[in-house]
Amino acid sequence: MEHIAYLCLSEGxxxxxxxxxxxxxxxxARGHSxxxxxxxxxxxxxxxxxxxxxxxxxxxKAKHYQWRFAWMLSRFLLHNQFTQLIFRxxxxxxxxxxxxxxxxxxxxxxxxxxxALGGKRTQFFRSLRYAFFESWVCPLPYxxxxxxxxxxxxxxxxxxxxxxxxxxxxxxxxQKTARQxxxxxxxxxxxxxxxxxxxxxxxxxxxxxxxxxxxFNEYLIFVGAHTIDESDHYAVSLKKDVESHQKKExxxxxxxxxxxxxxxxxxxxxxxxxxxxxxxxxxxxxxQHNRPxxxxxxxxxxxxxxxFGGGLCFEAKDTNSLNKCIDLVLIExxxxxxxxxxxxxxxxNRVCAQIEKDVLGLPAPIFQ
Numbered sequence: 001m002e003h004i005a006y007l008c009l010s011e012g013x014x015x016x017x018x019x020x021x022x023x024x025x026x027x028x029a030r031g032h033s034x035x036x037x038x039x040x041x042x043x044x045x046x047x048x049x050x051x052x053x054x055x056x057x058x059x060x061k062a063k064h065y066q067w068r069f070a071w072m073l074s075r076f077l078l079h080n081q082f083t084q085l086i087f088r089x090x091x092x093x094x095x096x097x098x099x100x101x102x103x104x105x106x107x108x109x110x111x112x113x114x115x116a117l118g119g120k121r122t123q124f125f126r127s128l129r130y131a132f133f134e135s136w137v138c139p140l141p142y143x144x145x146x147x148x149x150x151x152x153x154x155x156x157x158x159x160x161x162x163x164x165x166x167x168x169x170x171x172x173x174x175q176k177t178a179r180q181x182x183x184x185x186x187x188x189x190x191x192x193x194x195x196x197x198x199x200x201x202x203x204x205x206x207x208x209x210x211x212x213x214x215x216f217n218e219y220l221i222f223v224g225a226h227t228i229d230e231s232d233h234y235a236v237s238l239k240k241d242v243e244s245h246q247k248k249e250x251x252x253x254x255x256x257x258x259x260x261x262x263x264x265x266x267x268x269x270x271x272x273x274x275x276x277x278x279x280x281x282x283x284x285x286x287x288q289h290n291r292p293x294x295x296x297x298x299x300x301x302x303x304x305x306x307x308f309g310g311g312l313c314f315e316a317k318d319t320n321s322l323n324k325c326i327d328l329v330l331i332e333x334x335x336x337x338x339x340x341x342x343x344x345x346x347x348x349n350r351v352c353a354q355i356e357k358d359v360l361g362l363p364a365p366i367f368q
Contacts, residue, residue: 013043015281062091070098164348178265192267197235209319264289310337
């Protein structure tokens, strides 16, 4: 059994925070002692408490050069025998490296990559920071290539381990039942756009594309809200624009939805239009629930669709390309999901066993 601390100072509730909590929950279920280091009343704190995951509450924003906080945290972790620290937010890299340094290497820190590099990261101060990471875990092959090409990280420390997906038997929830429970249109074609309302998610681009569609009985549904600790200007402005839109009656905003299984089951297809979506967790979740995905031809969604099928990729800045791909997916003129390979690759048991073996250094079989 390992003692594993999960650092997450974010006030948001998106794929990064959900992945951090899922991993903590799965490792806890496997018999490890886990601890989530979070800010009070943050979404991840509330969710962890609801799921009986042990918490250590702090009051700290993620930023560079927080040596006092790192010192105090390293003392607390060592006192409580936590020798492994996992983090996902690149804003926490400085804190994590400081913890490793101030603990004299007794606390091993592991960066699980959720954000693309966006260019070279070979500057001296970055290379020095990265040197304190015990491992840098990449969830998709293209991200591993990025790290190898754009950092001076030791190749032996760069690991390729996918994000885990919890495969459950939800076969009893059909599309009709899901739509009834959500109160969505029953006899319509529904396109769902999941994710926070944010310029980088490009909901405005999807609205523009939808306005060009001529089929009457189609609905565009946005599932998500703006990040709590960030400006809501984009969300307010976009919703205001939609109010004067010719198809406003066919555009629905649901806000955040707790039960995403119902959302995916109710949809006909999922649209992922984000600007360089790093991992594409919503793409994974959609495919997990057997819903096809139309994703932008960049980032995680493109990688997943190219590797496992289950949808099509459109030219990221071309609304006509998006509509063409939607039409092709609706008539099932797209590569089918390689379901067996997909489930085997992303199965959480397999992922956890890889983490135990390749990251934590435990003698765990890969396919436990």
